[in-house]
Amino acid sequence: MGYAVVLGEALVDLLDAEYDGQPVYRQAIGGGPLNVAVAVARLGGDVEFVGSLGDDALAERIRAFLTEAGVGLTGAVTVPAPTALAVATFAGPEPDFRFYGEPRSYALLTADDLSVPLIEGAQVLYCGSIVLLHPPVLAAARRAWSIAGALRVFDPNVRTRLLDGPAALAVLREVVAEFAASAHLVKLSTADAAVLYPGEPVEGVAAYLRELGAGTVVVTLGADGALVAAADDVVRVPAPKVGAVDATGAGDSVMGALIAELLAAGEPVDPVGWRDRVAFALRVAGLVCESPGGATAMPTRAAVTARFPG
Template identity: 95%
Template sequence: MGYAVVLGEALVDLLDAEYDGQPVYRQAIGGGPLNVAVAVARLGGDVQFVGSLGDDALAERIRAFLAEAGVGLAGAVTVPAPTALAVATFAGPEPDFRFYGEPRSYALLTAEDLSVSLIEGAQVLYCGSIVLLDPPVLAAARRAWSIAGALRVFDPNVRTRLLDGPGALAALREVVAEFAASAHLVKLSTADAAVLYPGEPVEGVAAYLRELGAGTVVVTLGADGALVAAADDVVRVPAPKVAAVDATGAGDSVMGALIAELLASGEPVDPVGWHDRVAFALRVGGLVCESPGGATSMPTRAALSTRFPS
């Protein structure tokens, strides 16, 4: 079994909470791609995180957390910046993020920072999320995408609060189309689809991305499961019933589970194989929703079997 490379951001989430009757923020290590990498590792996959980390105590905690989770840091670089923060507030299980920090510690990876041999040797390459809004990291992601001999997976993971200016959404749409056109797998949420392609049904979004060249498209639908478009087959895969308390990282865990399965068994040869993979990934996401936090709630296969014995 080979390894995966996950290129993207790592930061610290401050989650709205309460202590002794007073509002507080609970610190949690996060960032969508970091969550993906941890999910892969917890499910038994070999994974390397590629991104820029700050030079402060929070960055050291991120490094220690990733190392303990079994995520490699051979492609991570240290930059002279404080660790970026994402402050999350809740109106239900879905978090609303606002980002703080200048310069953004996660946005300073450059194309020259990439380890070409690390990218070339990967079985799976993940790119996506908010780093694609920053030109230096976008250039690094483009370079990695172009030299990868691997299965390429993409997740736009849109954060509307970071879309700055009237042309930002159109520019992001172009980047999404660029990466999707040569992706073996694109995973996005209904929220991502609604921002990128307003008014378009998810079936239409999946069809469009496949027309661009994406091999398989998975659109997560929250409690309703996921839509899977593989070959000419489009189906909805139901999600397990869970008692959701915090959806932070749930979509990332689905992505991580799909990558872990690609590492373990390669690309499915038919749509039915994708349906089974997505059903597995939705169980992972469901279990994540039953615990607070993102990366810290990523489960092992043993925990998954205990929670969903059938």
């Protein structure tokens, strides 16, 4: 079994919480791609995180957390910046993130920082998320995408707070189209789809991305499961019933589970294979939702099997 490379951001989340009757923020290591990398590792996959990390104590905690989780850091670089913070509040089903820290520690990776042999040797390459809003990291992602001989997976992971008006959204839409056009797999949420293609049903969004060239498109639908568009087959896969307490990282766990399955068994040969993979990924996400936190909630295969036997 080969390894995956996950290129993107790592940061620290400050999550809305309560302690002794007072509102507080609970610190959690996060970032969508970091969550993805941890999910892959916990599910038994070999994975390397590629991104820029700050030079402070918080960055050391991130490094220690990733190392403990079994995520490789060969492609991670240290930059002279404090670790970026994402403050999350929960007013609806999706957390609302506001980002703090200048320069953004996660946005300083450049194309020259890439280890070409690391990228070339990967079986799966993940790119996406908020780093693509920053030209230096976008250039690095483009270079990695172009040299990878791997299965390429993409997740826009849109954060509307970081989009400065219609022009920024238009640029992001172009970037999404660019990466989707040569992706083996695109995963996005209904929230992503609503921002990128307002008013378009998820089936239409999936069809559009496949017309661009994406091999398979998975749209997560929260408690309703996911839509899977593979070949000419478009189906909805139901989510398991769970006692959800925190959905942070659930979408990232779906992506991580799909990458772990690609590492373990390669690309499915037919739509049924994709449906089975997505059903497994939704079980992983269900277990994540039953625990507080994002990266810390990523389960092992044994835990998934124990929670959802059969």
